[in-house]
Amino acid sequence: MTDPVTIPARRGKATRVAKGQTIKVINTHGEQVVDTWAFNVDDLTEFMSMEHSRAHILKVIPVVGDTMLTNRRRPILTFLEDTAGGVHDTLMAACDKHRYKFLGVEGYHDNCEDNLHAGMREIGLNAPETPSPLNLFMNIPVQPDRTISFEAPVSTPGSYVLLRAEMDLVIAFSACPQDILPINGKAGQPTEAHFVVAP
Amino acid sequence: MTDPVTIPARRGKATRVAKGQTIKVINTHGEQVVDTWAFNVDDLTEFMSMEHSRAHILKVIPVVGDTMLTNRRRPILTFLEDTAGGVHDTLMAACDKHRYKFLGVEGYHDNCEDNLHAGMREIGLNAPETPSPLNLFMNIPVQPDRTISFEAPVSTPGSYVLLRAEMDLVIAFSACPQDILPINGKAGQPTEAHFVVAP
Numbered sequence: 001m002t003d004p005v006t007i008p009a010r011r012g013k014a015t016r017v018a019k020g021q022t023i024k025v026i027n028t029h030g031e032q033v034v035d036t037w038a039f040n041v042d043d044l045t046e047f048m049s050m051e052h053s054r055a056h057i058l059k060v061i062p063v064v065g066d067t068m069l070t071n072r073r074r075p076i077l078t079f080l081e082d083t084a085g086g087v088h089d090t091l092m093a094a095c096d097k098h099r100y101k102f103l104g105v106e107g108y109h110d111n112c113e114d115n116l117h118a119g120m121r122e123i124g125l126n127a128p129e130t131p132s133p134l135n136l137f138m139n140i141p142v143q144p145d146r147t148i149s150f151e152a153p154v155s156t157p158g159s160y161v162l163l164r165a166e167m168d169l170v171i172a173f174s175a176c177p178q179d180i181l182p183i184n185g186k187a188g189q190p191t192e193a194h195f196v197v198a199p
Numbered sequence: 200m201t202d203p204v205t206i207p208a209r210r211g212k213a214t215r216v217a218k219g220q221t222i223k224v225i226n227t228h229g230e231q232v233v234d235t236w237a238f239n240v241d242d243l244t245e246f247m248s249m250e251h252s253r254a255h256i257l258k259v260i261p262v263v264g265d266t267m268l269t270n271r272r273r274p275i276l277t278f279l280e281d282t283a284g285g286v287h288d289t290l291m292a293a294c295d296k297h298r299y300k301f302l303g304v305e306g307y308h309d310n311c312e313d314n315l316h317a318g319m320r321e322i323g324l325n326a327p328e329t330p331s332p333l334n335l336f337m338n339i340p341v342q343p344d345r346t347i348s349f350e351a352p353v354s355t356p357g358s359y360v361l362l363r364a365e366m367d368l369v370i371a372f373s374a375c376p377q378d379i380l381p382i383n384g385k386a387g388q389p390t391e392a393h394f395v396v397a398p
Contacts, residue, residue: 051249051292051331054347056301059288060259061345071329073297091259091290093250098272102255130270132250132331142341146260148253 004194007034010177012115015124016041017197023077027084027137027172030157031185033176034193035094035112035133038068038076041168043091044125046070046075048065050090050132060142067166068134076169077134081162084155089138091148094130095178103180115174117195125170136161138176138183150181171195203393206233209376211314213322215240216364216396222276224372225393226283226336229356230384232375233392234293234311234332237267237275240367243324245269247276249289249331257340260287266365267333275368276333280361281356288337290347293329294377302379314373324369335360337375337382349380370394 004026007013017023026036040046049071056073057066063086067078093099094112113130120127137159139151165171173195179188206212216222224233239245240268248270255272256265262285266277292298293315297307312329319326336358338350364370372394378387 028255049292051290055291055298058347059345060341071292073295073301089206089270091250092254093248093270096272099254129328142345144343146258146341148259155293 002196002198004196007173007175007193007195009175009190009192010110012024012119012172012174014119014125014170014172015197016123017169019165019166019168022080022198023163023165023171024160024196024198025136025160026158026160026196027155027162028194029191030155030159031153032191032193033153033178033184034136035116035176036136037116037127037133037172037175039170041170044170045128046072046074047131048134050134054090055188059125060090061086068132075166078164078166079161080164081160084137084159084161085156087137087139089140090140092135092176094133094139095176102166105180110177112174112176116172119172119174120170127172150183152182152186153184162192201397203395206372206374206392206394208374208389208391209309211318211371211373213318213324213369213371214396215322216368216370218364218367221279221397222362222364222370223359223395223397224335224362225357225359225395226350226354227356227393228390229354229358230352231390231392232337232352232377232383233335234315234373234375235335236315236326236330236332236371238369239324240270240369243369245271245273246330247333248304249333250267253289260285261287274365277363277365278360279363280359283336283358283360284337286336286353288334288339290339291334291337293332293373296376304379309376311373313374315371318371318373319369326371350382351384351385352383
């Protein structure tokens with residue numbers, strides 16, 4: 001077991017993971033959304049896809065036992081454990097510069113899109129685009145009238161999701177820097193999170 | 200008012216639309232799903248995005264008055280009218296060769312991904328990727344337990360959606376060739392549909 005790797009608050013981090021290894025994504029302080037992407041390490045144009053995964057798992061939120069698919073409908077990540085209350089999101093795009101401008105921010109604001117690309121560059125890779133992310137710990141309830149909203153997480157400090165890599169892949173995370181909506185807790189204080197890759 | 204253009208059964212069709220023009224998408228025979236894409240005509244890497252639109256309209260299904268956004272969060276299509284019961288889908292990827300292989304089809308099966316690209320090529324354009332489509336008339340209910348399923352349409356013959364172009368764009372359609380799941384009606388018989396572009 002390796003030491004936990006820090007996903008710094010408001011920043012991105014990526015790492016290579018071999019097929020069969022597991023990745024534990026830890027919500028260290030309990031209210032931090034972690035945008036998560038996975039790419040085929042041999043061809044970054046193949047990546048985990050929310051719209052292909054939903055058609056396969058037949059849920060808007062994956063549960064333990066579900067396998068996420070790539071945009072070529074191949075298995076890429078399986079949910080093995082989830083101690084975070086089972087609340088995640090597959091519906092929302094990564095936040096980006098346009099989103100913060102819309103929310104009234106003047107000038108630059110950290111954002112998950114830039115964090116993805118910075119995290120990938122840090123290990124010498126270029127993500128070809130910004131796929132719709134798997135937003136771990138993110139609470140977007142779908143109401144019977146089909147409306148959705150940005151709510152505070154229900155996860156608790158130290159809760160985690162354990163994923164298994166179904167191919168050799170690159171996994172990328174962003175500790176979401178959203179501090180305007182309550183998506184990272186009502187205090188609006190983004191924090192670090194951690195992950196552990198194990199054989 | 201121009202004559203209706205046919206989207207042939209199991210096939211794709213695309214056309215250029217100027218900002219401010221309207222597009223009426225007609226479910227001619229009542230049970231046909233029409234996968235719909237829109238691209239910025241001046242830069243095809245900017246296109247209508249389900250994940251960015253959901254974050255803006257705060258619904259999983261757009262209703263009259265809602266404006267869909269591009270992957271750069273700019274307005275691209277607005278719902279002006281909907282006589283089709285308000286049931287559409289933003290959750291599911293376009294069907295593709297991998298999907299039909301998974302469903303047990305041997306050999307080639309028409310699919311919405313190929314239809315998108317064929318329709319674009321027919322007017323001299325190349326779609327840079329296959330964005331997650333706006334699946335008009337497609338019935339994917341979301342249950343309180345977060346499960347989803349492929350159901351028959353609730354639309355009726357001649358029902359339609361009227362959209363307004365918010366930028367100069369290319370709109371592409373696929374009359375979905377799905378004949379295994381009941382998504383185009385329980386009879387599993389994909390049909391043609393039609394559209395009309397008006398000033």
